[in-house]
Amino acid sequence: MFMQRVIQTLSRWYNLESRDLPWRQTTDAYCIWISEIILQQTRVVQGVGYYNRFVMELPNIQSLANAEEGDVLKLWQGLGYYSRARNLHYAAKQVMTEFGGVFPSTYKDILRLRGVGNYTAAAIASFAFGEKVPAIDGNVKRVGARFFGLHAPIHTIGFQKELFSLLFDLMDGADPNVFNQAMIEVGATLCLPTQPKCDVCPLAEACIARLQNLQKQIPVVAKKQKPKNKYFYYVDIEVGGERVLVRREGDGIWQQLYEFPMIEGDGPDWDLETVAKGLGIVENFVVKGEQSFKHQLTHQTIYARCWYLCISSDKFVLNDGWERLNEADFLLKPIHRLMEKMIKFT
Numbered sequence: 001m002f003m004q005r006v007i008q009t010l011s012r013w014y015n016l017e018s019r020d021l022p023w024r025q026t027t028d029a030y031c032i033w034i035s036e037i038i039l040q041q042t043r044v045v046q047g048v049g050y051y052n053r054f055v056m057e058l059p060n061i062q063s064l065a066n067a068e069e070g071d072v073l074k075l076w077q078g079l080g081y082y083s084r085a086r087n088l089h090y091a092a093k094q095v096m097t098e099f100g101g102v103f104p105s106t107y108k109d110i111l112r113l114r115g116v117g118n119y120t121a122a123a124i125a126s127f128a129f130g131e132k133v134p135a136i137d138g139n140v141k142r143v144g145a146r147f148f149g150l151h152a153p154i155h156t157i158g159f160q161k162e163l164f165s166l167l168f169d170l171m172d173g174a175d176p177n178v179f180n181q182a183m184i185e186v187g188a189t190l191c192l193p194t195q196p197k198c199d200v201c202p203l204a205e206a207c208i209a210r211l212q213n214l215q216k217q218i219p220v221v222a223k224k225q226k227p228k229n230k231y232f233y234y235v236d237i238e239v240g241g242e243r244v245l246v247r248r249e250g251d252g253i254w255q256q257l258y259e260f261p262m263i264e265g266d267g268p269d270w271d272l273e274t275v276a277k278g279l280g281i282v283e284n285f286v287v288k289g290e291q292s293f294k295h296q297l298t299h300q301t302i303y304a305r306c307w308y309l310c311i312s313s314d315k316f317v318l319n320d321g322w323e324r325l326n327e328a329d330f331l332l333k334p335i336h337r338l339m340e341k342m343i344k345f346t
């Protein structure tokens with residue numbers, strides 16, 4: 001009975017106090033899926049613009065499945081982690097071939113889509129189809145750990161299984177959509193990592209961490225590993241009014257995005273001579289400038305240096321994979337965040 005009342009308080013709070021967000025106005029699984037993948041990558045405030053643009057340009061699964069990869073990457077530009085955008089594209093094709101063009105409607109089936117993990121499948125299944133399955137993202141882990149007073153480190157499988165089962169039971173009799181959205185909302189707006197707003201929290205009267213004054217001790221979070229340093233050397237070559245770009249291949253970061261010709265170094269002090277030689281540039285060039293950049297990714301810190309070169313020889317031969325592009329074509333290519341920084345400088 002007591003828990004039933006807490007859930008009612010939570011639902012009432014959600015209906016009165018939650019933020020009005022565009023993906024909460026729809027039960028279209030496609031739109032909800034797009035919003036969830038975007039929100040894995042950015043905060044709500046920035047996510048709204050990306051979401052609106054995305055569903056405006058590609059309003060349904062068919063349009064995404066039929067889009068060019070470059071156009072999908074362009075809509076994603078600036079969000080980072082481009083494999084998420086490529087996975088979206090792939091999964092849309094999967095829906096067309098494996099599900100006859102109809103978005104799968106159960107947690108189990110949604111999980112089969114590329115790039116969709118437990119949290120996202122649960123979010124879509126509950127928001128779009130009302131399935132009873134807890135959606136546990138990083139914020140909900142914190143809310144759940146505090147609410148139930150769980151002391152296991154939140155990244156462990158043991159913690160995740162226990163929380164799943166406790167939330168599943170708690171959802172009994174609740175509207176799964178409202179329950180999951182409300183837990184996400186509590187995590188995002190009230191149950192903050194360092195300064196939780198317990199005095200206005202709808203879960204407060206039953207929250208173990210609050211009742212035992214353990215908000216600082218719970219959740220238990222393991223220490224993060226230190227990011228690795230990388231050293232990227234770029235040349236921005238201007239030749240005959242055009243610029244040289246290369247599409248990044250391989251299985252590392254930024255696959256299929258365009259960038260200036262580059263070479264990775266083993267330390268921070270490579271000079272232009274070494275870099276030009278490494279890239280096989282034999283023509284004479286004029287150096288117009290250079291700049292260094294520090295670019296932080298989740299697991300690596302990139303120290304990049306870019307030289308702005310001008311080559312006047314018409315004999316300039318492009319290396320394998322290099323493309324000469326005029327400004328209009330250049331601007332159409334999907335590029336990564338570090339490239340945006342480097343281009344602003346030139």
Ligand code: ADE
Binds near residue numbers: 023040
């Ligand atoms: N973060 C992830 N999913 C969300 C949602 N549906 N609403 C608000 N923030 C979110």
